[in-house]
Amino acid sequence: MISWLKEEGKDRDVVVSSRIRLARNFEKYNFPVKISIEEGQSVFNEMAAVIDKSHYAIFKTKDIPKIEKEMLVEKHVISPALLGHSDISGFALSQDETETIMINEEDHLRIQVLHSGLSLNEVWHKINQIDDRIEKNVQYAFDEQLGYLTSCPTNTGTGMRASVMLHLPALEITKQINKVLSTVAQFGLAVRGVYGEGSKTMGSLYQISNQVTLGDTEETIIKKIENITRQIAEKEKNIRNSLMEKNKLEFEDKVFRAYGVLKNARMISTEEAVRLISYLKLGISMDVLKGNTINEMDKLFIEIQPASLQFINRLEMSDIERDIKRAETIRNKLI
Amino acid sequence: MISWLKEEGKDRDVVVSSRIRLARNFEKYNFPVKISIEEGQSVFNEMAAVIDKSHYAIFKTKDIPKIEKEMLVEKHVISPALLGHSDISGFALSQDETETIMINEEDHLRIQVLHSGLSLNEVWHKINQIDDRIEKNVQYAFDEQLGYLTSCPTNTGTGMRASVMLHLPALEITKQINKVLSTVAQFGLAVRGVYGEGSKTMGSLYQISNQVTLGDTEETIIKKIENITRQIAEKEKNIRNSLMEKNKLEFEDKVFRAYGVLKNARMISTEEAVRLISYLKLGISMDVLKGNTINEMDKLFIEIQPASLQFINRLEMSDIERDIKRAETIRNKLI
Numbered sequence: 001m002i003s004w005l006k007e008e009g010k011d012r013d014v015v016v017s018s019r020i021r022l023a024r025n026f027e028k029y030n031f032p033v034k035i036s037i038e039e040g041q042s043v044f045n046e047m048a049a050v051i052d053k054s055h056y057a058i059f060k061t062k063d064i065p066k067i068e069k070e071m072l073v074e075k076h077v078i079s080p081a082l083l084g085h086s087d088i089s090g091f092a093l094s095q096d097e098t099e100t101i102m103i104n105e106e107d108h109l110r111i112q113v114l115h116s117g118l119s120l121n122e123v124w125h126k127i128n129q130i131d132d133r134i135e136k137n138v139q140y141a142f143d144e145q146l147g148y149l150t151s152c153p154t155n156t157g158t159g160m161r162a163s164v165m166l167h168l169p170a171l172e173i174t175k176q177i178n179k180v181l182s183t184v185a186q187f188g189l190a191v192r193g194v195y196g197e198g199s200k201t202m203g204s205l206y207q208i209s210n211q212v213t214l215g216d217t218e219e220t221i222i223k224k225i226e227n228i229t230r231q232i233a234e235k236e237k238n239i240r241n242s243l244m245e246k247n248k249l250e251f252e253d254k255v256f257r258a259y260g261v262l263k264n265a266r267m268i269s270t271e272e273a274v275r276l277i278s279y280l281k282l283g284i285s286m287d288v289l290k291g292n293t294i295n296e297m298d299k300l301f302i303e304i305q306p307a308s309l310q311f312i313n314r315l316e317m318s319d320i321e322r323d324i325k326r327a328e329t330i331r332n333k334l335i
Numbered sequence: 336m337i338s339w340l341k342e343e344g345k346d347r348d349v350v351v352s353s354r355i356r357l358a359r360n361f362e363k364y365n366f367p368v369k370i371s372i373e374e375g376q377s378v379f380n381e382m383a384a385v386i387d388k389s390h391y392a393i394f395k396t397k398d399i400p401k402i403e404k405e406m407l408v409e410k411h412v413i414s415p416a417l418l419g420h421s422d423i424s425g426f427a428l429s430q431d432e433t434e435t436i437m438i439n440e441e442d443h444l445r446i447q448v449l450h451s452g453l454s455l456n457e458v459w460h461k462i463n464q465i466d467d468r469i470e471k472n473v474q475y476a477f478d479e480q481l482g483y484l485t486s487c488p489t490n491t492g493t494g495m496r497a498s499v500m501l502h503l504p505a506l507e508i509t510k511q512i513n514k515v516l517s518t519v520a521q522f523g524l525a526v527r528g529v530y531g532e533g534s535k536t537m538g539s540l541y542q543i544s545n546q547v548t549l550g551d552t553e554e555t556i557i558k559k560i561e562n563i564t565r566q567i568a569e570k571e572k573n574i575r576n577s578l579m580e581k582n583k584l585e586f587e588d589k590v591f592r593a594y595g596v597l598k599n600a601r602m603i604s605t606e607e608a609v610r611l612i613s614y615l616k617l618g619i620s621m622d623v624l625k626g627n628t629i630n631e632m633d634k635l636f637i638e639i640q641p642a643s644l645q646f647i648n649r650l651e652m653s654d655i656e657r658d659i660k661r662a663e664t665i666r667n668k669l670i
Contacts (some may be wrong), residue, residue, distance in 0.1 A: 249601055249602060249659060250602070253600055253602045253662075256599040256601055257596055257599055257600050260597075260598055260600065261596060263595055263599075264595030264598075265588055265595065266584055266588035267585070324584060
């Protein structure tokens with residue numbers, strides 16, 4: 001169901017995923033902010049002609065049912081912004097869902113590669129090849145001084161946004177998270193909760209990404225994010241260990257209570273489920289809880305989101321029906 | 336461990352227990368409020384001589400270790416007041432713990448019989464026989480006009496306090512409990528939470544007892560309590576049924592979550608445990624939860640109280656150690 005999420009990847013118990021996306025535009029067309037429907041269709045058609053059909057399936061956004069689109073957003077495979085341009089937008093998706101080429105999102109092309117764990121180098125290597133292959137057939141909007149030109153000036157230059165998604169429950173529990181996040185900001189990186197705004201996040205999930213796309217090379221940016229991520233992961237793991245040493249019983253109590261509720265509830269909201277699954281992940285990473293894996297829990301995070309839940313069950317559901325199905329899904333998944 | 340609690344008894348899913356106690360005093364001694372140590376010892380010795388040793392074990396309160404005494408209070412086998420007069424007080428206890436004769440509590444004798452379920456008639460029959468047997472050997476303080484004389488005038492007359500302990504979670508959940516309790520008060524009966532004061536109780540347990548000991552016969556008083564109890568039990572069961580019909584899923588959710596927490600927690604306070612076990616009882620009574628019985632849960636209510644927990648484990652424990660042992664006890668008891 002969520003094929004890009006795998007058990008493998010460095011620091012997998014802290015780093016859920018690594019993602020890079022490149023913003024690219026055709027030189028000969030107006031950028032999507034000013035594009036006509038006809039031009040938009042031409043962009044889509046040119047990309048459709050260029051893309052390797054044995055590797056990618058290509059879709060027009062408007063042809064995809066609403067729930068399926070929302071599910072793809074929940075899986076982080078396409079962006080929410082793509083749905084905002086659905087008259088002319090589309091996307092190509094690799095079979096393993098690690099590669100997406102979004103067409104007529106904010107830019108003509110948004111190329112994305114997504115892997116589990118801390119794997120920005122691998123992801124960079126892969127996305128670089130995809131970009132090169134496309135560039136053989138498409139004349140990109142490029143300026144010798146500025147680099148790749150984009151709809152929004154914050155993307156101009158490399159056109160690259162590299163990010164990692166981190167699970168930081170121990171930093172949250174010990175209230176050290178804000179200090180860590182402000183340190184990250186001092187390095188010119190952006191931090192935000194994966195769900196919700198700012199440092200108010202659900203499930204202790206945070207995303208770190210580069211703010212600057214001009215001036216540094218892609219490799220420099222990636223190296224910086226990797227280094228800082230590795231330090232945060234180290235800190236998170238140290239605190240997990242010391243929580244276990246100093247308050248083993250309280251720690252186990254929290255984890256097992258979360259398990260008990262998830263394994264028994266008959267109705268559960270996304271918010272509560274995500275909060276409790278976060279505790280299970282913490283418990284699994286510390287070997288307190290056995291049976292399920294971190295990766296299974298990361299998949300569950302996504303599978304219980306509203307659209308994914310409905311898509312998997314091939315059923316449109318009311319809020320309460322979702323709460324019931326969510327509880328059932330979790331009960332069945334937990335060992 | 337708690338031998339008076341049995342599966343049997345009428346309306347057992349609502350009525351935990353029925354209890355009658357008789358206040359009696361020797362004519363020839365000062366009442367305990369004014370008694371000398373020597374007189375107190377004489378009362379104890381005379382009772383010790385009269386009591387059937389093949390049926391009762393007899394103890395001086397001061398000879399019993401503190402934790403054991405507190406445990407007997409938690410089991411409702413002796414009264415907390417008995418511990419307040421420990422220089423001269425004592426008690427005789429039948430092997431099955433359904434009969435207690437407390438000596439030098441507030442009165443020279445407090446005879447108590449305790450059964451599970453709604454069984455005041457049976458209890459009355461039994462306590463009446465015990466009373467008669469004692470009266471053959473002891474000259475009671477008795478007034479033709481007033482009846483049995485007691486330390487406190489509120490007990491004078493029959494000297495009888497009959498009570499039932501009710502489990503009323505559905506009336507609580509639907510916020511109808513206060514209306515029911517005030518109706519009970521209008522019939523001249525007293526209602527109180529079994530734990531805590533007034534209508535603030537733990538575990539949805541309430542005790543109904545007669546306030547008046549003068550004027551009515553014992554049989555009349557008992558009949559009144561039985562009738563009202565039967566009506567409340569009926570109402571409680573009707574609401575349980577309608578909760579199940581109208582909000583089956585919410586109902587099941589609450590019960591299973593309580594089960595999940597109790598089956599998994601590594602530390603738990605008495606208060607939380609009692610609150611959650613109350614939900615389990617409700618779930619068992621509605622056949623939502625299978626495996627454990629109402630009676631096992633009633634025993635568990637007592638076994639997790641601080642002194643009982645320490646007595647069972649033959650260990651003095653700190654607050655936290657008790658929270659841990661309590662959680663372990665519950666995990667082991669739940670199927």
